[in-house]
Amino acid sequence: MVKEVMTSNKAVAEAVRLAKPQVIPVYPITPQTTISEYLAQYVADEKIDAKYVKVESEHSAISAAVGASGAGVRVFTATSSQGLMLMHEILYAAAGMRVPIVLADANRAISAPLNIWNDQQDSIAQRDAGWLQIYVENAQEALDTTLMAYKVSENPDILLPSMVCLDGFILTHTVEPVEIPDQESVDKFLPPYVPEHAFLDPNEPMSIGNFADPNYYTEARHDMDVAMTKSMEVIQKTCDEFAEIFGRKYGLVEPYKTEDADIIFVAMGSLCSTLRVMVDQLREKGEKVGLLKIRAYRPFPTEAINEAVKNCEKIAVIDKNFSFGIGGALYADMKVKIDKEIYGFIAGLGGRDITPEAILEAYEKTKAPENDVTWIGLKEE
Amino acid sequence: MIEIRFHGRGGQGAVTAAEILAKAAFKDGNYSQAFPFFGVERRGAPVMAFTRIDDKPIDLRYQVYNPDYVLVLDDGLLNVVDVFSGIKDNTEVTINTTDFEGSGEHEVYSIDATGIALDMLGRNIVNTIILGYFAKKTQAVSIDSLLEVIKETFPGKIGELNVEATKKAYDMG
Numbered sequence: 001m002v003k004e005v006m007t008s009n010k011a012v013a014e015a016v017r018l019a020k021p022q023v024i025p026v027y028p029i030t031p032q033t034t035i036s037e038y039l040a041q042y043v044a045d046e047k048i049d050a051k052y053v054k055v056e057s058e059h060s061a062i063s064a065a066v067g068a069s070g071a072g073v074r075v076f077t078a079t080s081s082q083g084l085m086l087m088h089e090i091l092y093a094a095a096g097m098r099v100p101i102v103l104a105d106a107n108r109a110i111s112a113p114l115n116i117w118n119d120q121q122d123s124i125a126q127r128d129a130g131w132l133q134i135y136v137e138n139a140q141e142a143l144d145t146t147l148m149a150y151k152v153s154e155n156p157d158i159l160l161p162s163m164v165c166l167d168g169f170i171l172t173h174t175v176e177p178v179e180i181p182d183q184e185s186v187d188k189f190l191p192p193y194v195p196e197h198a199f200l201d202p203n204e205p206m207s208i209g210n211f212a213d214p215n216y217y218t219e220a221r222h223d224m225d226v227a228m229t230k231s232m233e234v235i236q237k238t239c240d241e242f243a244e245i246f247g248r249k250y251g252l253v254e255p256y257k258t259e260d261a262d263i264i265f266v267a268m269g270s271l272c273s274t275l276r277v278m279v280d281q282l283r284e285k286g287e288k289v290g291l292l293k294i295r296a297y298r299p300f301p302t303e304a305i306n307e308a309v310k311n312c313e314k315i316a317v318i319d320k321n322f323s324f325g326i327g328g329a330l331y332a333d334m335k336v337k338i339d340k341e342i343y344g345f346i347a348g349l350g351g352r353d354i355t356p357e358a359i360l361e362a363y364e365k366t367k368a369p370e371n372d373v374t375w376i377g378l379k380e381e
Numbered sequence: 382m383i384e385i386r387f388h389g390r391g392g393q394g395a396v397t398a399a400e401i402l403a404k405a406a407f408k409d410g411n412y413s414q415a416f417p418f419f420g421v422e423r424r425g426a427p428v429m430a431f432t433r434i435d436d437k438p439i440d441l442r443y444q445v446y447n448p449d450y451v452l453v454l455d456d457g458l459l460n461v462v463d464v465f466s467g468i469k470d471n472t473e474v475t476i477n478t479t480d481f482e483g484s485g486e487h488e489v490y491s492i493d494a495t496g497i498a499l500d501m502l503g504r505n506i507v508n509t510i511i512l513g514y515f516a517k518k519t520q521a522v523s524i525d526s527l528l529e530v531i532k533e534t535f536p537g538k539i540g541e542l543n544v545e546a547t548k549k550a551y552d553m554g
Contacts, residue, residue: 005403005404169418353443354443
């Protein structure tokens with residue numbers, strides 16, 4: 001085990017090196033680019049024994065990933081923002097063909113207006129594609145989650161692809177200390193991928209992604225829903241196994257000081273770090289407040305959320321995305337599944353910094369609500 | 382916790398300087414974090430970068446608004462951005478300049494890093510040099526860790542030259 005100061009992008013690349021994928025089709029885009037650069041270097045230096053496929057677009061990158069995964073090998077790809085939007089069509093195909101690809105998305109705003117900075121609209125726009133989506137908070141979690149994602153996706157009961165979502169710049173370009181696990185421990189945790197349902201073998205020919213008429217399509221989609229639901233149990237089990245080997249604990253959600261909290265913040269990704277500090281500061285002033293970090297957004301961990309928020313009075317959901325006429329996506333899901341007084345806040349769009357003042361504004365507006373959904377830090381004309 | 386803000390232009394190495402400082406602080410036994418804020422992606426555009434150093438893990442994920450230290454890699458920026466924005470009474474500001482006369486209101490250190498860079502590196506890249514001066518003036522990071530990280534960041538001849546230039550700036554501090 002080595003501890004080194006690095007960006008989340010490098011942490012992801014390190015995880016990929018340790019996971020030993022055999023095919024890596026990637027197309028560079030800010031702020032994902034350094035992931036594709038590190039991986040190209042690792043392949044050139046023979047640190048990863050993989051075919052690095054240079055492609056002409058993200059649509060081709062994910063298409064090559066589907067083909068390779070369908071042939072039965074472990075595959076990694078990564079993208080961001082417009083790149084993920086260009087992948088959209090094939091993201092659905094990948095999930096429907098049940099190929100266990102792992103993709104890292106460097107969360108970035110969607111054009112127009114053109115913006116290279118962080119929010120989470122890009123991955124939220126892929127919410128219903130049938131991919132697992134895990135949002136990470138720091139570089140260590142980016143590394144660890146990438147490893148765990150393979151284990152979950154490749155589980156024969158799941159066979160759905162995973163998207164590891166890391167905040168652009170705030171994580172992708174921030175250096176901080178990271179523990180890099182040794183190869184031996186990772187091999188123990190994540191053995192080579194042995195495909196059971198999709199592989200290329202002339203002696204046992206098969207095809208995937210076939211035509212399904214109205215007699216079959218519904219059941220094929222329902223099977224995916226069953227697998228997605230089942231993945232909650234597999235994610236938790238995988239987190240437990242990971243903790244046993246590497247000592248770092250993760251779950252579907254991560255509650256912080258929620259037991260006696262009157263108000264609980266709910267959020268995803270790097271924002272949770274600052275929120276935890278704010279929870280401590282507010283607690284020092286006698287405010288009974290907590291934080292529930294959502295790691296798994298798909299599958300949506302209703303039971304784990306209910307358990308964490310059962311004693312609170314109100315919930316403040318902070319989203320870095322927006323659905324017109326509704327509010328943030330996480331807010332909307334919480335309103336559907338969680339029977340509590342819930343308020344939604346839109347913040348951090350297009351890289352707008354989420355400061356302690358912005359968080360306090362959300363807190364005050366949850367204590368004395370004016371609207372169901374509030375845009376935080378909105379500049380008036 | 383100490384918070385440092387760097388001002389530079391795209392291509393001048395402000396982001397690399399912030400990362401070198403974070404890595405050196407980590408070698409000193411601290412926790413650290415460094416990150417950029419890019420304007421538009423082009424050479425010459427004003428860039429900010431930030432470093433945080435603490436003796437415990439750092440959980441803040443927003444920009445530095447009230448820095449303890451400010452480092453300015455290019456005095457031409459003084460006319461373009463407010464490098465003194467949000468500074469505190471005890472904030473120390475280090476500027477690469479030959480002709481900046483502060484108002485006396487803040488602690489400002491001037492160093493002709495460009496002169497050293499042109500003389501010793503043969504090109505106007507000042508990021509390591511200003512860190513050497515900063516290390517001596519502020520003691521926020523040890524010179525040994527700083528030089529080690531510079532060597533790791535720039536292997537070979539470039540690294541050796543940068544180490545010499547950084548040492549020279551340190552001795553001037």
